[in-house]
Amino acid sequence: MPASEPILTATGISKRFGITQALDDVSVSFRAGEVHALMGENGAGKSTLGKVIAGLHAQNSGSVVINGRELIPGSLDDAFHAGIRIVHQELAQCPNLSVAENLCLHDLPTKGMTVDFAEMERRASMLVHQLDPDIDVTKPLGYLSPGRRQICQIAASLDKNPDGSMIAKVIVLDEPTSSLSISEASILMDITRDLASQGLTMIYVSHRMSEIFTCCDRVTILRDGKFVATNIVADIDEPTLVEQMIGRRIETPAAKSDGMTAESVETMALKSEIRGDAPDQPVVDSEPCMKIRDLSSPGKLDNCSLDLHPGEVLGIGGLVGAGRSELFDAIFNIDTRATGSVNVDGREILGKGIRAAIEAGVGLGYVPEDRRIQGLFFNLGIDENILAPIMNRISGFCGIRKQADELEAVRNRINRFQIKTASLSETTPGELSGGNQQKLLIARWMTEQTKVLLLDEPTRGIDVGTKSEIYKLIRQAADEGLAILLVSSEMPELLALSDRILVMGDGQIKGELTGVDMTQTNILTLATKEKHQEKAHVQLN
Amino acid sequence: MLVIILMMALLTLYGMFTPPIEQKTRIQLEENATIYRLDADGNEHEHLAANQIVGYRVVVDGETREYSSTNIERYDSSARTLIQVNTVNRFLNKSNLVLIAKDASFFAIIAVGMTGVIILAGIDLSVGSIYGLSAIVGAMVLSNLPAETGWIVAVPLALIVCTAVGTACGLANGAMSEGLGVHPFVITLGMMAALRGLTVVIPQQFFGTQSIGGFPTSFTTGFFKAEFNGVYPVPVILMLLCGIAGWFILSKTVFGRRIFAIGGNETAAKYAGIPVKRVKILVYTITGALCGLSACAYLGYYGAAETNAGNAYELQVIAATVIGGASLMGGRGTVIGAVLGAIIIQLINNTLIIFEVDTSYNQIVMGAAIIIAVVIDQTKQRIQARRA
Structure with a gap:
């Protein structure tokens, strides 16, 4: 671990958004050649701090100093010239343009009046191929996998001086793995480590515990916009980090055997939290x-x-990319080219349209992966967001709404799901936290008629507290007789919630795991099996 | 709300700057009334020189009424009437206001449907042409009716024919854009040209004219141009009915809320099991039907159909909805706003007429009004978003 002098210091940073105090007098210093994680629950201010450092947000007070020079608050340009780069998902990328154009967009090379495509591609491949030599820079960016798109963004920060030294000194990675698969995430973490060893300061904003232990040197914890602690990762354990993040200690059962990995401890803890002391239920x-x-x-x-x-x-x-969301889309009749058979309680629904899937008697519900794009209506109130699929069932003659009945239905579900909202009809989903948005979408399908619920990544990007609330609600719904299909990329979540696990890869179901065989290793073994291999019950190691 | 502020500003301007006009009314005196002319000292006279009269005293059955000469021009002894003169604001008087509302009502009715289309994040450029075609087809049917046909036959017949044509065109718009997966801008742009062509070709082929008239009077002055107290309110009433119906459907029915949901997030609407295509086609169909309905009112009011009827209506209708607060990005808009927007557009036209500005300038003013309205609205949205 490099114990060098700090290259970048943020001192006394405070930032308000309206009435929300996002950061409150936070001071952190970063050293050259380290991967420094910023951690905290959603709303803790970790992303905001990253954005203040990169000049995307102007702080209300405090200063950011790099190499002895104070940056102009809120000036992306000033931070850029000081060698600070930021990589985050919302950053503008044009999926319709080629990788090369995206990388050179700020400074397109020209030849006379026209764009010099050859020069542009040469420059872009020089940047990208440092990280991944297989990326074709002439392809539209939108054709790349999310992981490679992320790599392209990082590559854009790696331009060099004529003498071969990096221009960038600090790279802020804002939730870099949130939309990546496990294997893509591990590639990205390797890249992060590698860049740090070249002397760059990597600021790693994340809430994924395992990543902190895999690739970070130090970790700074924020809670409710306030600085809690900066720890050396090697000297700290997970329960202490969690305690710092949420301000209380989550009871974990002691690891019984020495061979237990960090993940299985997390899974066990989660399982006991969700199911209480009840033993694992046998498959029905x-x-x-x-x-x-x-x-x-x-x-x-x-x-x-x-x-x-x-x-x-x-x-x-x-x-x-294994075809899990595609499976859900086919079951729910969103994919109109699907063939085969989907039979719910003796009724064939495939190819009969989405209405046929959700109508009473069949009772499918689907909480899709991306709540902002596929789930929420940001122009409508909480009530109508919840009622969207079933408003016609509550209505009277000619579809005239019965507002009293609607209100009652909404109230019931808001109470059951503990959705925190100022008002039922005036508040729009944009004003809710991510966790409450997700609860709203699950509540949408919690009607008497729903028998089968498809959940695709139900806790993506939401805070620890709400996650465990959602786990309990899912479990409770299953105990009441609901059948649930759950897609999740978070291993502890998948292992703790599921009674059985099917593993998919290349659009096929590669195998089934039950009971004690449900482990992260077995899932990964099945998931990476060769295509067209015999679909046998997995041979366990 | 932006529309209301704009409207009040315009009304104030009118009130301040329009020159007043004189309006004469006759006060009929009773058979047994005795009338005296009063001089400056209050004495009663049978006859008095006009320049000495300061007032009139009327005695009926022992009761006395007095009129000041400031607003009585003279006494017409042959008709036994006092001629009263009031100076009224040229703009703020009953007949001018109803006139503005009437002129606005033809495209305000269409704007009710367009509000739905815009909330869906769609667009319909063909409304003017649908209106024109419905009017021409309706006129062909009406002109073949005997002149003495009663309104009980003529009115429903014309309504059915005009709305049927409009509905068919609207259905074609919706079905084509949804069925073929082509953006409604393209489909309705094509329909705008094609239907206008039909509107010109049909009367030339069958009548050899640019205009079809000669409808039963029960349809025109007997119904759509019926007079009440010196004004012609039927198109205005129709506009109000359509506005109320549109408001009710958009805010109080499942169908209406589905329109908002689709406009807000079409993908999410699909995942929530909302029949997206069906709702969209229906909205375009309803808009077409409203074009037909409006065309029917136009036939009844003007008593003839021109081949250029509804020319450039798409501009006025879209402008009305946008001024009324609808967002071209979809998900937001109100029928009340659209109707008020239509009236504002007509107010602007009316002002320019009162100030005797060349009508060619209308287009310039209207274009500016649209841009200003949208800029103000978006700035307001941005400020609200920042506060939230």
Whole structure:
């Protein structure tokens, strides 16, 4: 660990957004050649601090000093010239332009009146191929996987001086792995480590515990906009970090065997928190309520079959791009080219449209992966967001709304899900926290008619506290007889919530795991099996 | 609300700057009334020189009424009437206000449907042409009716024919853009040209004219141009009915809320099981039907259909909805705003007429009004977003 002098110091930073105090007198210093994590629950201010350092936000008070020079608050330009770069998801990328154009957008090389494409591609490949030599810079950016898009963004910060030294000194990575699969994330972490060893300061904003231990040197914890502590990662354990983040200690059962990994401790803790002391339920023997046979879709799904029983949570594991969301889209009739059979309680619904899937008697519900794009109506109130799929069931003659009945239905669900909202009809989803938005979307399908619920990444990007609330709600719904299909890339979540786990890869179901075989290693082994291999029950190690 | 502020500003301007006009009314005196002319000292006279009269005293059955000569021009002894003169504001008087509302009502009715289209984040450029075609087809049917046909036949018949044509065109718009997956801008742009062509070709082929008239009077002055107290309120009433219906559908029915949901987030609407295509097609169809309805009112009011009827209406209608607060990005808009927006556009036109500005300038003023309205509205949104 380099114990050099700090290269960058943020002193007494405070930042307000309206009535929210996002940062309150935070001071942190960063050294050259370290990966320094900023951690905290959602709303703790970790992203805001990263953005203040990069000049995306102007702080209300305090200063950022790099190499003895104070930066102009809120000036992206000044921070850029001082060698600070930021990589975050919301940063403008043009998916319709090529990788090369995206990388050179701020300074397109020209030849006379026209763009010099050859020079542009040469420059871009020089940058990108430092990190990943397989990226074709002439391809539109939108064709790349999310992981490679992220790599391209990082590559854009790696321009060099004529003498071969890096121009950038500090790179802020804002939740760099939140939309990446496990394997992509580990590539990204390797890159992060590698760049730090070249002397760059990597500021790593994340809330993924395992990543902190894999790739960071020091970690600064923020809570409610306030500085809590800066720790050396090697000297600290997970429960202490969690305690610093949430301000209380989560009881974890002591690791029983020495061979237990950090993940399985996390899973155990989660399991006991969700299910109490009740033992793992055996797989339900009852008649399946949904039978899927040979479900295929060109280029997406390949002969998927599964049975789902009432009262069970069937987890679907796999890497990003394995076809898990595509499976859900096919079941819910959003993918109109799907073939095969989806049978719910004796009714065939495939190819009959989305209404056929959700209508009473079938009772499918679907909470899609991206709540902002696929889930919420930001122009409508909380009430109408919840009622969207079933408003017609509550209405009277000619679709005239019965507002008293609507209000009652909404109130019931808001109470059950503890959705924190100022008003039912005046508040729009944009004013809710991510966790409450997600709870709203799950509440949307919690009607008497729903029998099967498809959950795609139900806790992505939400804080620890709300996560465990959602886990309990999911478990409670299953115990009441709901059948749940759960897609999750967070291993502890998948392992702790599921009664059984199916592993997908290349659009196929690669195998099923039950009981003690449900481990992260087994899931990854199945997920990375060669395509077209025999779909056998996995041989366990 | 922006529209209301704009409207009050315009009204104030009118009130301050329009020259007053004189309006004469006759006060009929009773058979047994005796009338005296009063001089400066209050004495009663049978006859008096006009320049000495300061007032009139009327005695009926022992009761006395007095009129000051400041607003009585003279006494017409042959008709036994006092001629009263009032100076009224040229703009703020009953007949001018109803005139403005009437002129606005033809495109305000269409703006009710357009509000739905804009909330869907769609657009319909063909409304003017649908209006023109519905009017021409309706006129062909009406001109073939015998002159003495009663309103009970003529009015429903014309309504059915005009709205049927409009509905068919609107359905074609919706079905084509949804069925073929082409942006409604392209489909309705094509329909705008094609339907206008039909509107010109049909009367030339069958009548050899640019204009079709000669409708039963029960349809025109008997219904759509019926007079009440010196004004012609039927198109205005129709506009109000459509506005109320539109408001009710958009805010109080499932269909209306689905329109908002689709405009706010079409992908999410799909995942929530909302029948997106069906709702969209229906909205375009309703807009077409409203074009037909409005065309029917136009036939009844003007008694003839011209082939250029509804020319450039798409501009006025879209302007009305946008001035009324609808967002072209979808998800936001009100029918009340659209109707008021239509009236504001007509107010602007009316002002320019009162100030005797060349009508060619209308387009310039209207263009500016649209841009200003949208800029103000978006600035307001941005400020609200920053506060939240």
